[in-house]
Structures are given as structure tokens and as C-alpha cells.
Amino acid sequence: MATYIINLAILIGINAILAVTLNFILGYAGIFSLAHAIFFGIGAYTAAVAAMKFGADFAAATAAGMLVSGVISLALALPALRVRGEYFVAASLGLQMLALTVFSEWKSVTGGIGGLIGIPPPRLFGFDVSDPVLFLALTLACLGVILIAIRALVRSSFGRSLKAIRDDETAASALGKNVALLKTLAVMVSSSFAAVAGSLFAFFLSFINVESFVLEVSVQVIAMVIIGGTGTLLGPVIGAAIVLLLPALLTYLPYLPPTEIGSIQQMIYGLAMVLLMIFRPSGLWGYGSSQDRKRAAP
Amino acid sequence: MTGEILFQADNISKTFGGLKAVDNVSFALRAGIITALVGPNGAGKTTLFNAMTGHLVPDRGAVTFLGESILGLPHWKVARLGIGRTFQDLKLFSHMTVLENVTTATESGSWLWQTGGRAAQVERSARIERALDATQLQRRRDTRAVDLSYAERKFLSIARIMASGARLWLLDEPASGLDRSSYDRFLTVLRNEVRAGVTICIIEHNLDIVQSISDRIAFLDQGRLLAEGEPKTILSDPALAAIYFGERAP
């Protein structure tokens, strides 16, 4: 039971990193990406290969993952962010499809559909950190560092510029902001941090395959951000916990065939997304909009 | 300083699907004064603004600022040269506080941090405080833009351009819908800024405002510049008045 809880906590931590990094572009810069699972995957594959082929420790493997993920995100963001926001949605959906094909076809690196098996236990500066409690601590430390970094970015002039772009792109550029460049940087930061989650994930399972990086995962991360509340620092962490605890709760419901749980889970957060957008666009834990507050007042 | 030509447009034209929105317009903005762009609806005033700031590229003609051509520059580059503008629909950063709205106007760099170190930081915060003081938004500094009153929003759009440090302000109907007292306050702010060295070009429908504030008037109709000159000359021209109030001159 204790192991189960620790493993669940590690998974929540990894997903919280994904949600927090997606929220950085979605909530603060208003950039919509449907390919977050791909940057998660790039981080995971790169770290796994670095560890298996070159014996890299956790820090080196993660750094490699962040680098590769950042560079590839640049290839997506540079052309797609020069133009309107709708293009980025379409391009990111396209990337999600394309990259998944690459993951499953580039057999010499990714192991194809079968995936990569036998990723060595994680070592950090010479110490073995594969013990579940230690690994949980490592995960939480990564989450903490990323939260602090994002908090600093959001409060900096860079973060203000992103929020300005989110609220009104035309006005932002009329104040001298290079919108395309700022957005590209934001995507790069977000994608490299998402790779940290990938590296943790690869070392945690010691096995990865394409299944963990499909569109449904990208959508699930979006759901975490939306449910937790966009544009808040801790909302996505709460969102990640809720979304991951949901299937665990569903298994306790009687009369529910186990094969349908995944499907019902997706329906629940699909429905949650719709209802939240209609009734409470800032998310369950977000700052209510002024209209919300006025409506709530007697 | 007054009299120096800050901005110049030469023979610019812009056509939208056969409709000539701006037709061979040439005009100059002199430093240190307020020039009003007037004309009936659809005269091409906002299109002209857009052509001046790089929001759209004219089909023909030249646009220069401080003697340098700015034709074809993306509008964020034009903005960095010192041309600021407001919009009819204000385009405030609604989910940001007043302070954040004004602060971000002082930060045009695209890197993860601002360059210039401590001194630049001090200079920026001086600009921020001055803009908040001048527009009397100090006590609302932590309020989000969506929660401001209508007049406060108008002042915030001015505070933003003020903080940006732009030398030339293009204001698109900034005073419309203001009540008498805020409107007087508004004009005082503009006059003070002009005295401090800013040049203003303003689109305005209300001829009373135009009369009381502008030093020069450019009159546009159907995309063409019909007249330019002193306010009293233009406003007393019966032919222009007829066009302005909707009676077509024969």
C-alpha cells in the first residue's frame, strides 16, 4: 500500500511538471499547444538513450533531454508563431501526429512500438536514487525548482510581456514587443521544462513506449491545466492531482466495467472542460473573473 | 524645437478590394504641437493611422519618421522608434493590473530580462510613477484593467503610452464618451505632455474638442486630404463644414 501511494505521488509529481509547464504557455502567453506529450516524450526518449547508451546519470540525461526538446520546439514555434494563433494549434496537432509516427517508426533509437526496455536505475552525482522514497524526493525537488523558475519568469518583464500578448497582441506590439520572438522563447522554455518530466518518467518506469506520448496524454495535460485554473501557479498542480486520482476513485465505483474506466475518465474531464468554459472560465481554483464575482454578490 | 518636421507621409495610398481607403495623402506632423485629424466616418482616418504605425503597409507612397523611412517596418519596430498609439477600443491588457499595464509599456525588450541594469531600472520606475500620477491612477494601481470605470480605462490607455516614452502619440478618439469633468482633466494631461515635449496627432469627432486643443487640423474625406491648416481657418470653411455634417458639396 505504501509503495502504491508513493508511486502514485511520483506520477502526480511528473504530471504536475507537465501541467505547470503547459500552463506557462497556455495560461500566461495564451499559446495553445496540443503537442505537450511530444516534448514529454522527447525528454523521455533522450534521457533513456543517454542513460542506456552513454551511461549518463540523471542530471546529464535530463539536461540532454531539455536541450533536444528545446531545439525541436524551436522548429515548431519559429514558423508557426509568426502568424495567427489558430495556426499554432493546427501545427501543434500536426506535430503530435508526426512525432508519434517517428517515435513508433524510428526503431533503432526508440525501439519502435515495443519501446525501450531496461533503462538503468537513476544515479545522481554517483548516488543511487532508485529507491521509491528517494525518487519521490527527486521528483518533488524537480517540481519545486520548476515552480520557482516559472514564478520568477512570470514576475519578470518577460512574464509581463507574455501576459500582455495574451490579453491583446496588437496592443503589445504597438508598445514595441516582438510578439513572435517572445512567444517562441516561451514555447522553448515550456518544452525544455516538460522534458524534465519525461526524464523522470523514463527512469521511474525503466521502460517507455509510444503509448505514454499519444494525443490523449496531451489532452489530459490540458485538462489538468483547465481544471486547476489557467494563469495561476499552483492550480495546475492541483489539477494534475485531481485528474490522476480520478481513475483510482472510479475503480471503487461498483457496476463499472474496468475496460470502460479510461473512456469514462476522458468523458468526465471532457465534460468538465465544457462546463468550466461556460460557467467558470478561469478554472476551479483560478481567480474568478470580475463578472463571476459580481454575479456571486447578492 | 517647435516646427521641426517629426513625421512625414508622402503620397500614400491604400486600397481595400477596390475601395480607396487612403488616396494619395501627403502630410507632415510638426514637433511639439497637437494636430487633429478630422473628417466624416469612413474618411480613412484610422487607416491612415494604421499606415503610419506599420499595422498595414500602404500600396504606394513613403513614410518617414525623424527623417528615416519607416515604410515596411513591422509595427513593433516602429513603436521602438518612438511612435506610440492608442486604439478606439483601447486594447488594454484586461487581466493585468493598472501597474502591470503601465510597467509592461516601459519594457520593450524581447529577452528574458531587461537590459541596462540598475540605472535603466530606476529610470523606468520613474516613468511609471509619473504616468500614474499624471493620470491620477495611483490609487487604482493594483486594480485589474477590467475592473476599472470607463473613464479610468481611457486614462490607463494614456498612462500606458506615456510610460512607453513615445515621442509621437497617435490617439484614436481618446476622449469619446467622457463626462465633462474627466474630459477637462484629460485635455489638461495632453496639454502638459505637449509642453513636456511630446507631439500628438489625434483623431476626434467632437469639433469642440478639436477647437479647444489642436494647433493644426488635417481634414480628410473619402480617403483624400482636403485641407490642412490653422483650426480657425479650417473650422470656418463652409464647404468643409458641409462635408463634415453630411451635406455633399456640389
Added chain:
Amino acid sequence: MVFLQLFLNGLQLGAIYALTAVGFSLIFGSTKIFHVAHGSAFAISGYIYWWLASQLDVAWPVATLAAVLAAAAFGLLMERFIYRPIQRHEASFFTVFIAAFGVSLVIQNLIGSVAGRGMETVTTPLSRSVEIMDGLFVAPISAISIGVAILVFTALSYFLGRTHVGIAMRALSENPDLVRVFGLDPGRVAQWAFVIGSAVVVPGAIFTAMTAGLNPAIGTHVMLVSLAATIVGGIGSVRGAACGGMLLGLAENLAYWKLDPQWSEAVTFVVLFAFIIFRPSGFFGTPTAAR
């Protein structure tokens, strides 16, 4: 001969894509709503047809009519109960997108739970290929789908060019104020756009059910194709969306010449990216300011 075969297959697929993309483009053009749940209309009508025609043995005209009604009703309900309430308080791209995405998620899983997650096809003699030349196989369904596509486009351009509502719909995409001058209610015009835009996907859905087959995730694929075709054709241009859809269908099939089938979606993406880089305004679009 392989080339000709792939070209013919490409034409058929392109016709289906074109129909889907045109619906999306029509809705986006006249309402400015980025209707990513458009793929769900495709999935719903395809599955309704499959259920009636293949499970209950209903005659095809009845099944087709039911599919059209289902798609149109879906579009109308989306407009009435999702988009309109959202636009009343916060009409940002973001909120509309998330809500539409949520709907397509629910629909996809609902279909999966009810109809199963496997591939479903409607068997018909029409999809049996005949060798018309040495090594060239053509099924009657190919000719029918291209013919129907041409028919639908003709009807649609008549509608957009000649009828009051159609003209208003085009006007709405250029200038919303014009519609009020016309004396039409923009809300009513938006409803028409949703009804017609959703209904035109039905032929594509039925032909897909008869050939490649349906699965619950087909909506996502259709969504990607519609988005890509709309951008390739130029955002807001119905004619452009049709050409974009055709181009993507052809590209996808011609790629089989050298690539394995699992790369088909990758081809769509490559075409899309080429357009975003080299011609972001698409075939017919007005240039969108590159900043």
C-alpha cells in the same frame, strides 16, 4: 499505372476532405468560431449511418437523411448550448476552443463505449473494385463520391451566391455590421452556418464508412485535416478550403508511392508546415500580417 491508381484514390479521398474542410471553413468564416468539434459531426453522422444501414438494414436514403439530420442537429445544438452561452461572457479563442475540444472528447468516448472501439465498415457492392485497365482498379464508389462532392459544391456556391442567407453569410465573414444593415439577425445567420457547415460533412462520413471504415477517433483525424485544409486554402475562404482538402487527399495518397501508410498523417503535416512557412496566407487568403 501505380501513379494513376494512387492519383484516382487521391481524388476520392480529396473529395471527402474537401467536403469536410468546406464545412469547417464556412462556419469559421461566418461566425469566427474555431469549431474544433467539427470532427464530431463527421463521426456522429458516420456512425448513425453505419448503425442504421449496416446494423438495422434500413434503406440507404433513409439512413442518409438520418445522418444529415444528426449532423445538422449537432451543429445547431453546439451553437445554441455551447458557443452562445460562452460568447455571452467571454468570447476568447481560448474558451471557445477548450469547450469545443471537451465536446469532441466526450463524443469520441461516448461512441467508443456505445459502438465499440474497433474499425466499423458498411459493406456495399459499390466499394468492390473493378479492374478497368491493366492494373488499374476503380470502385464505383470513387466515381460516386467525386460526383457527389461536385454536386454539393455546386449547390453550396449557388446558395452562397444567390440566396439571401448565403449572401449574408459571406458578408458576415467580411463585416458583421453589414449583416445588420441587410436586416438580418447575425445570430440566425450563425445558426444557418452551423447547420449547413455540419450537414456538408455527411457525404464524406458515409463514403468513409463504406471504404476506409470508421473508428471513434476518426473525429480527431478529420479535425486535423479540416484545420490543415483551411490554412492551406487560406483562412476564411470556402473555395480555398475545398482546394486545400483536395490537395491534402492527393498528397496523402501519392505519398504511398514511396512511404508506408502509417506516414499518411505525417504527409498532411508536412504540407501544412510548408504552407505556414512559404505561403501563410494560403491559396486564396488575404495575407495575414506576419509580424
